[in-house]
Amino acid sequence: MTALTNPRTFRAAREHEWGQLEEILRRAEERSVRALDDEDLRALPVLYRGALSSLSVARETSLDLELVTYLEGLCARAYFFVYGVRTPLRSRIAAFFARDLPRAMRSLWRETLITLLLTAIGALAGYLLVMSDHGWFDAFVSSELAGGRDFSASTEFLRNALYDDGGENPLSVFAAFLFTHNAQISLLCFALGFAFGVPTIMLLIMNATMLGAIFALYASHGLTFALGGWLSIHGTTEIFAIILAAAAGLRIGWSVVFPGEKTRLAAAAVAGRTAALAMVGVVLMLLCAGLLEGFGRQLIVEDWARYTIGGIMLAFWCAYFYLPRRRPGADG
């Protein structure tokens, strides 16, 4: 028999090449692609195709289970490496910010409009209800969050709450706390979208009614403008981020309920990936919001300055996400 058709001589003849491939893979996996020199990189595709052809031959001619299993494992590892992601991290991050993130946000525009509308309705409803009957306030704002800011409080107390710097906690700790807390809530908002988006919407509306209720409280003391400044310096970023997180959650829920022409599974997978990208953006926005709230709001107590910063942030996010841009070369 020839070397190819006798499995035992076939194995002896090829074993050396498989060992070489395995050695290259081991080094690449344990350290990085940079651990390979030019010679290895040139040899890799050849060795990989050699292993694949060995696997094909072994499957057809050999009954040695050990050999076939080994080659399957080796080929799978080599396949994932050869066809895996090998662009350097830096250019991947650059592509993420330049292309993937704005695109993901843009593709969520319909859901974003819906969640924006829901937030507006929720805030308006909270405002009107509390204005008509102050008893609603306790229903919308938990007492531990209000921290004494309720209808029994004096105008002076409410005003001080807007311009005081955060109490005994140092500002940076306050900022870190706000960021991690808000980010966790928005991640939850996203993850809950899986239950057909219902919990996401509930969470969003709860948040919005609370906003409306607090506005009603301050409006009844003639402090609307001051509250607007206090809120907008970080709120334009933070509320926008929450609206986007809810939109991402809604996208998932929507695709599970109405998968369209794809299978439910495939539709959920596509939506999940888009929404996940958007969520990275949301977490970054909340990081900005945490810094603005923790530092900016406590250090800048001028109403107009607060409004200006809030407005600039909002304009920046909108421009970044929604401004149409030139497609660099072949877009894909």
Added chain:
Amino acid sequence: MVDWAMRNRAEQSWRRTLITPEGVDLNLRLADAWQRLGAFLIDLLVMVGMLALLHLVLAIILSITGRSGREVSAILYLLGLFVLRNFYFILQEVGPRAATIGKRATGLRVVARSGERLTADRVIARNLMREIEFYLPVSFVIGDLARGEADWLLALGGIAWVLIFVLFPLFNRDRMRIGDLLAGTWVVRAPKRDLQGDVGNVWEGSPQFRFTDAQLDVYGVFELQTLEKVLRDSRPEAIVPVAGAIRRKIGMPDDGEGHDYAFLTAYYNAARARMERGLLFGKRKLDKYDTGSGTGG
């Protein structure tokens, strides 16, 4: 040996086709529930260890700096917790190995279901869902325990919640978590393994066995490969009964001198040589029930 054939079919149901651009099927093997659980428990332990390390480092910082270090340690603690909770899995799975420490230890990796390369958005999607699958209910229950207001109802609710999501993979063929479902991924076995030597080397002085073609045709590929495993393990408590069973089946009396291993080796060699010759002529007898009338899969 009856249930071996059934086990063979069960094994086939774990296999998933992934055709490389070169046109070869990689025949991936899905990870089963126990391996997934094992990997997760290892990761959980590592995370707890990292948390302990974080505490330790902060304690050291505090003991050195005194009150002035409080601010820094509070920030480090909050951010460290956040990163650990949300990025432990993501940061490891976007790497070239596509596996966390736990998955590496159990020989698993994450793969895109479509066979495309595993991109970061998939990894992020599959791991952010851990939030509702695990972290949220667990942190609720732990938080209430810490405040001393845990009641049994809440604890039971939390456990039920976790169980629904933890058991979810058992209710679909592909063993997908909710996160896998949303990301279009699955978890497969990709252990590193060394090629072991061929079995069936005959040492000198062992008795000669001769088999007729009819005796060699009793079994199929599956039984041959099972015999390969038995020989490779070479545990006496398996060798003796297997040798007995084969002798009975092919009608060859035991010579009573304890040459079981030599007998099995000789039978393995002879049967394998005959079957491999058959393969060259397009004959593949899958198992002992295969009469050759079917197409053979």
